[in-house]
Amino acid sequence: MRQSLRQLIVVLFFFTGINTIKSQSKIQSPFKFESSNTELQSAVKWAKQKALSYAHDDSDPVGYWYEAALPNREAFCMRDVSHQSIGAEILGLSKHNKNMLLKFAQNISESKDYASYWEINRYNKPAPVDYENDQDFWYNLPANFDVIYTIERLYHWTKDTSYLNNKDFEKFCSLSLNEYVDRWELSHTNLLSRNRSLFVQDNHPDNRFGKNRGIPTYNEGGRGESLLGIDMTASYIAGLNSYSKILRLQGRFKESELYIQKMEAELSFLKTFWWDNSKQAYRSIQYKDQSFDYFMVGKNQAFLHYLLYFNVLTDSKQIDAIVEEYKHQQQNLIVELKSYLPLIFYENNHSNLATKMIIELYGKNNLRRDYPENSFTIIEHITRGLMGIIPSENAISTLSRLDRETEWASVEGVSIQETHISVKHIGKDKTIFSNQGETKILWKAQFKGNYEHITIQNKKLKAQKETQNGKVISYIYVPILAKEKIIAEAEE
Numbered sequence: 001m002r003q004s005l006r007q008l009i010v011v012l013f014f015f016t017g018i019n020t021i022k023s024q025s026k027i028q029s030p031f032k033f034e035s036s037n038t039e040l041q042s043a044v045k046w047a048k049q050k051a052l053s054y055a056h057d058d059s060d061p062v063g064y065w066y067e068a069a070l071p072n073r074e075a076f077c078m079r080d081v082s083h084q085s086i087g088a089e090i091l092g093l094s095k096h097n098k099n100m101l102l103k104f105a106q107n108i109s110e111s112k113d114y115a116s117y118w119e120i121n122r123y124n125k126p127a128p129v130d131y132e133n134d135q136d137f138w139y140n141l142p143a144n145f146d147v148i149y150t151i152e153r154l155y156h157w158t159k160d161t162s163y164l165n166n167k168d169f170e171k172f173c174s175l176s177l178n179e180y181v182d183r184w185e186l187s188h189t190n191l192l193s194r195n196r197s198l199f200v201q202d203n204h205p206d207n208r209f210g211k212n213r214g215i216p217t218y219n220e221g222g223r224g225e226s227l228l229g230i231d232m233t234a235s236y237i238a239g240l241n242s243y244s245k246i247l248r249l250q251g252r253f254k255e256s257e258l259y260i261q262k263m264e265a266e267l268s269f270l271k272t273f274w275w276d277n278s279k280q281a282y283r284s285i286q287y288k289d290q291s292f293d294y295f296m297v298g299k300n301q302a303f304l305h306y307l308l309y310f311n312v313l314t315d316s317k318q319i320d321a322i323v324e325e326y327k328h329q330q331q332n333l334i335v336e337l338k339s340y341l342p343l344i345f346y347e348n349n350h351s352n353l354a355t356k357m358i359i360e361l362y363g364k365n366n367l368r369r370d371y372p373e374n375s376f377t378i379i380e381h382i383t384r385g386l387m388g389i390i391p392s393e394n395a396i397s398t399l400s401r402l403d404r405e406t407e408w409a410s411v412e413g414v415s416i417q418e419t420h421i422s423v424k425h426i427g428k429d430k431t432i433f434s435n436q437g438e439t440k441i442l443w444k445a446q447f448k449g450n451y452e453h454i455t456i457q458n459k460k461l462k463a464q465k466e467t468q469n470g471k472v473i474s475y476i477y478v479p480i481l482a483k484e485k486i487i488a489e490a491e492e
Contacts, residue, residue: 077118083339117130142218219285244263400431430490
């Protein structure tokens with residue numbers, strides 16, 4: 001991601017002292033992680049403190065915000081915010097998430113061809129390093145769809161209906177999936193024939209960003225000019241799917257169905273253009289000379305994880321193949337990419353590697369561990385990944401994914417669905433769930449394995465079954481009153 005340029009900026013900030021002196025954040029969070037794995041516990045403690053140090057109150061012109069760009073940029077970027085948002089929500093930074101996403105939504109405009117500002121600083125201005133004017137700016141085109149995907153996920157995590165009904169969010173979603181798609185020629189019908197240099201003023205003497213005004217991928221390097229990335233298609237599919245869900249929740253069923261149909265057409269394109277049947281592998285980047293990269297892109301990047309991040313694959317063999325590639329290459333990848341992987345490993349039955357990665361990301365040998373994305377995502381990896389805490393419309397699920405070296409682990413003060421919860425896993429078959437809030441909630445107590453019964457408060461109940469990521473999951477639904485603690489244990 002423009003590593004050389006960004007690293008130069010960091011060095012300049014360091015030596016000039018510009019904007020490097022900041023008051024320590026006074027923002028607190030009840031989130032706490034404890035574990036028999038003391039290294040992992042230390043990593044999460046560090047991540048919490050580091051993430052909160054990047055959070056700011058509303059004293060700046062931009063309002064509530066946290067840093068989501070390179071350290072010392074004092075700004076937040078569309079991709080980074082989208083990726084950091086769940087970790088931020090877990091820590092209780094709801095005001096920050098909503099405010100920053102609203103800033104992106106409110107700044108979409110026809111003059112920028114329905115792009116927003118890629119990066120906004122604490123002064124409520126587009127970051128000068130990425131923006132000159134509405135005709136000359138840096139922009140990665142998957143960003144709009146990434147934000148839509150985040151809006152829908154945050155609704156489920158928070159139950160905040162403004163994510164469904166806010167006029168600015170609604171306008172952003174609609175413009176992004178219609179005018180933006182048409183203007184930048186991003187649908188499968190014209191994506192392959194589009195001009196990579198759309199809307200660029202050729203040979204303009206003051207043009208800073210050139211073709212970077214609209215990059216159809218998050219890939220900014222590789223081995224040459226990127227013509228197109230698979231993440232462009234994956235993010236578009238995710239955006240269509242998320243907006244269809246939002247419309248359905250609004251009761252707009254006919255409109256929802258139209259976006260589902262568009263999504264299905266893009267899924268078909270994914271399976272035909274991006275899948276190389278002869279190699280039995282996905283292409284990831286197409287270059288100007290019409291050649292492709294497959295898994296690795298350049299020396300230290302890979303982009304197939306976006307297929308998993310945006311949840312666009314259903315073929316278990318394809319998913320497993322991609323996960324295996326990342327297992328073998330994870331040491332060679334940049335931090336921005338590694339920050340996606342522990343959750344993917346936890347969800348796909350590689351808990352040992354996921355835990356190892358978190359400890360390494362926190363370790364002092366990681367020279368870029370202070371990258372904000374790193375600390376925020378560790379919080380998500382632990383909560384969603386290791387502890388398996390997932391909200392849905394009706395329930396909060398848990399699933400122990402403890403690795404072999406971790407006998408037990410617990411989280412307290414997890415901010416979720418307008419309440420706080422605590423969860424403790426003891427091995428793979430015992431979970432203690434506490435409702436720390438003031439309202440009744442529904443717990444989906446899940447256990448990996450084919451169990452006949454689940455005991456709740458010494459009462460044996462018949463388990464239901466489903467398959468997740470190729471593994472049988474046994475579960476039961478349990479209502480939990482305010483301030484109530486429930487123990488669930490799986491039995492053969």
